[in-house]
Amino acid sequence: MTFHQFLLILRARWVIVASVLGIVIATTLLVSLIIPRQYTAETALVIDVKSPDPIVGAALPVQMLAGYMATQVDIINSNRVAERVVALLKMDEAPAVREQWQADTDGRGELRIWLAELLQKKLVVRPSRDSNVITIAFTGNAPDFAAAVANAFAQAYIEVNLELKVEPARQYARWFDEQSGPLREKVEAAQKRLSDYQLQHGIVPADGRLDVENARLAEISSQLVVAEAQRMDSRSRQNQSGSAETLPEVLQSGLIQGLKAELARQEAAREQLGSRVGKNHPDYARIEAEVRSLRERIGAETQRIASSMGTATRVNVARESDLRAALEAQKKRVLELRERRDQIAVLQRDVESAQRAYDLVAQRLTQASLESRTQQTNIAVLTSATAPMQHSSPRTALNLALAIFLGTLLGLGSALLLELVDQRVRGPEDIEQCAAAPLLGIIPARA
Numbered sequence: 001m002t003f004h005q006f007l008l009i010l011r012a013r014w015v016i017v018a019s020v021l022g023i024v025i026a027t028t029l030l031v032s033l034i035i036p037r038q039y040t041a042e043t044a045l046v047i048d049v050k051s052p053d054p055i056v057g058a059a060l061p062v063q064m065l066a067g068y069m070a071t072q073v074d075i076i077n078s079n080r081v082a083e084r085v086v087a088l089l090k091m092d093e094a095p096a097v098r099e100q101w102q103a104d105t106d107g108r109g110e111l112r113i114w115l116a117e118l119l120q121k122k123l124v125v126r127p128s129r130d131s132n133v134i135t136i137a138f139t140g141n142a143p144d145f146a147a148a149v150a151n152a153f154a155q156a157y158i159e160v161n162l163e164l165k166v167e168p169a170r171q172y173a174r175w176f177d178e179q180s181g182p183l184r185e186k187v188e189a190a191q192k193r194l195s196d197y198q199l200q201h202g203i204v205p206a207d208g209r210l211d212v213e214n215a216r217l218a219e220i221s222s223q224l225v226v227a228e229a230q231r232m233d234s235r236s237r238q239n240q241s242g243s244a245e246t247l248p249e250v251l252q253s254g255l256i257q258g259l260k261a262e263l264a265r266q267e268a269a270r271e272q273l274g275s276r277v278g279k280n281h282p283d284y285a286r287i288e289a290e291v292r293s294l295r296e297r298i299g300a301e302t303q304r305i306a307s308s309m310g311t312a313t314r315v316n317v318a319r320e321s322d323l324r325a326a327l328e329a330q331k332k333r334v335l336e337l338r339e340r341r342d343q344i345a346v347l348q349r350d351v352e353s354a355q356r357a358y359d360l361v362a363q364r365l366t367q368a369s370l371e372s373r374t375q376q377t378n379i380a381v382l383t384s385a386t387a388p389m390q391h392s393s394p395r396t397a398l399n400l401a402l403a404i405f406l407g408t409l410l411g412l413g414s415a416l417l418l419e420l421v422d423q424r425v426r427g428p429e430d431i432e433q434c435a436a437a438p439l440l441g442i443i444p445a446r447a
Contacts, residue, residue, distance in 0.1 A: 013418060017411030024407030025400065032394040040392035041146035042137045043154045043385040047072060048378040049132050069127045072134060075164070076125045076157045082116035084156035089148060091115050119149065133382060143387035150385035162377045169371035176365035183358040190354045194347040201340050217330045224323040227316060256301050263294040 010017065049068055075081060086092055092111045101111050124137040136153050140146035270287040277284060 010412075010415060013415040016415050016418060017408075020411035020414050021404070021407035024410060025403045028399050028403035029396070032396045032399050035394055036141055037391035038139050038141065038393040039143040039146045039388045040137055040139045041143070041150040041385040041388055042135055042383075043150045044382040045134045045136065045154055045157070046380050046382045047132045047134065048380075069132070069134070072157075072161070073125050073127050075161060076134070076136060076153065077120065077123065078160075079113070079116050079120070081153065081156045081160050082119050082123075083112050084160055085119060085149060085152040086112050086115045088152045088156060119153075123153065136385075138385075139392060143389075147385040147387045154381055154384075158377055158379050158381075161379055162375070165377075166372055166374065169368050169374075173365060173368035173372045176361050176368055180358065180361050180365055183354065183361055187351065187354040187358050190347065190351040194344065194351055197340075197343065197347055214334060217327070217334050220323060220327045220330050224320065224327055227320040227323050256298055259294055259298045259301065263291060263298065266291045266294060 047069070049065055091097055092115060097115065098111060101107075101114050105114060119138070122139045124139075126135045126137070128134070136150055136157075138146050138150040138153065140149060266287055270284065270291060273281065273284050273287060
């Protein structure tokens with residue numbers, strides 16, 4: 001089919017095309033006038049996604065922004081928000097609404113859920129693509145009703161969003177409160193075990209006895225070293241070979257040295273007297289007696305000093321034995337104190353561990369309690385819905401434009417369909433297609 005043939009068909013069947021177009025336009029206009037008018041009210045909400053949590057104040061990552069906004073849209077479209085709207089507007093208390101519910105459902109189900117589903121069907125939620133604004137649009141039969149429901153959806157969404165944040169915090173607060181009691185008991189039990197152990201062994205928190213005992217142990221060890229040196233020295237002096245007169249104590253004794261000097265003087269006097277008067281002279285015998293007496297005194301003093309060396313050795317041995325016993329006792333005492341200190345350290349770590357666990361739970365309990373009582377939200381109403389001045393549907397001009405377009409298509413289709421059923425020769429091209437003979441000429445139609 002050529003374009004010329006198509007124009008010939010339209011000219012022949014223009015009445016069909018016009019009739020179909022007129023019928024479609026008339027029907028559309030009639031329907032637009034008959035159906036009740038609908039009014040759409042819109043309210044806009046802005047969401048502060050930089051700080052969704054007023055307590056913690058954590059910033060929302062950029063990559064989670066789209067998911068967060070989609071979640072908010074789903075919350076607005078949820079049954080919970082719709083049921084909250086029904087409760088806010090007290091729609092379930094209207095007798096007319098209850099009668100309609102009885103007629104539509106025969107009293108099955110819940111009235112609030114039925115109303116919530118009706119509201120959801122007329123709700124449109126549109127998130128902005130380049131901003132944090134969400135638009136809530138509701139379409140109703142009355143302008144005031146549509147505005148009231150749109151504002152109610154905004155208010156219900158804010159309340160439900162706050163509840164979604166508060167309810168988990170309340171659950172956490174209850175759980176942490178339940179856990180804080182046993183943890184507090186553990187802290188008290190650990191502290192009691194530590195206190196009982198300190199009381200049993202007489203240990204105070206700032207007890208420095210271990211340091212004192214360590215110093216005493218070091219002092220006894222040094223004294224033992226000195227005693228051992230003295231014992232070895234006295235024993236070596238006692239066991240050394242030679243006469244006792246060569247002992248340093250004897251050589252350093254002032255008395256013995258004085259006696260020896262007196263002995264030397266008396267011996268010199270005796271020699272002089274013996275050479276002058278002879279050995280039988282009474283003076284010589286007197287001096288001889290004094291010399292013997294001095295020698296006896298020197299020997300006795302030397303023997304006394306020598307015997308005192310043995311006594312000193314025995315004293316040093318006894319002192320060394322006592323110091324060694326004291327050292328062992330002090331070591332045992334220090335080891336006992338260290339064992340007690342280690343046990344105290346274990347008990348102290350138990351107390352600290354229980355205290356840290358309790359402090360952590362107490363901190364989380366405080367935080368959860370604050371979150372459960374918060375009334376702050378990151379959502380604010382940007383523009384409230386007002387009663388629209390013009391209805392949103394039916395849109396008569398748009399419907400007529402669509403009716404003209406669809407009517408034209410239907411008219412053209414009807415004309416083409418009739419042409420396929422009843423084909424006629426409408427030009428030379430049709431004759432050439434139907435007959436095999438060549439076309440000799442065309443007789444023009446009479447004017």
